[in-house]
Amino acid sequence: MLNRRILRVKVLQSLYAYFQSDGSDLAKAEKSLKMSIERVYELYLHYLILPVELANAAEVQMEESRNKALPTEEDKNPNRKFVDSFLVEALRTNPALQRKVTDYKVSWSADTDLVRKLWKKLKDSKLYQDFLEEEDNSASHRKFVEKIYSQFILDNDDFYSHFQERSIFWDFEDSDYCINMAIRYVGKIKSTEKYKPLPEMYKDPEEDDRFVKNLFRKAINNNKENSKLIEDKTQNWEVERIAVMDVLLMKMAITEFLNFSSIPVKVTMNEYIELSKQFSTQKSKIFINGVLDKLLAEFKREDKLKKTGRGLMQ
Secondary structure: OEOHHHHHHHHHHHHHHHHHOOOOOHHHHHHHHHHHHHHHHHHHHHHHOHHHHHHHHHHHHHHHHHOOOOOOHHHHOOOOOOOOOHHHHHHHHOHHHHHHHHHOOOOOHHHHHHHHHHHHHHHOOHHHHHHHHOOOOHHHHHHHHHHHHHHHHOOOHHHHHHHHHHOOOOOHHHHHHHHHHHHHHHOOOOOOOOOOOOOOOEOOHHHHHHHHHHHHHHHHHOHHHHHHHHHHOOOOOOHHHOOHHHHHHHHHHHHHHHHOOOOOHHHHHHHHHHHHHHHOOOOHHHHHHHHHHHHHHHHHHOOOOOOOOOOOOO
């Protein structure tokens, strides 16, 4: 479920924290890195069960309306199309999902006000009214829930702020990624009987865990050597004067070039150029690309690139 881009981001953030601190407790830093990755998966589970929580909030609101002193006909007989949706039921009764929710202690119980606020906004929306009037089929239910995510949850400052307050490990990028992964999952739910396999945290647990640990450790252990390599290719700059994130991104790229035989050179180059657009300055892309190009040329001349497999040197 967590792709290499997300894993690289978490390593980058952990390296930044490590080097900004006294940089002496590697074990503690690795534990924090592992927790930051697990928290992304936990955030995914929060968003994945949110349609169930919205249906629960709707159920509570309908009960309150029925118990009013002078309930209207609509209060007495509300439209339960969303509350009784097959898709909500599929999420609610999915045994694999419920096991994960229990294992990770995922709950919205402390956030009922946030959920109820979202439900009220959704209930008053044109999207909801259109859904109630549409033909009742599985496709319309999937489309409706997907639009809840894309129109009401994605870029929702209330949710972003809320999760950032709850954990230092959650940021905007994590929320966007997890919301889009939730959309992808619910978009493939066909019925309450045939449960779609729930994605695990890692696509390849053993390989991805090794990738994270080695990238983090080797970037730290080879820090002085990598600094010297960068310094030699930026003769008009002292490494200390280069943006911190630029330096970290180049050190991570160098680490991958020299220590990860199964990752193509082009993949590493592209990944860190893209990350520079996200985490550094506007000019970082050109600067980092230029330095890494020079380093790659040197590594090839000195036969330092030990890549296995066709096309990995490109």
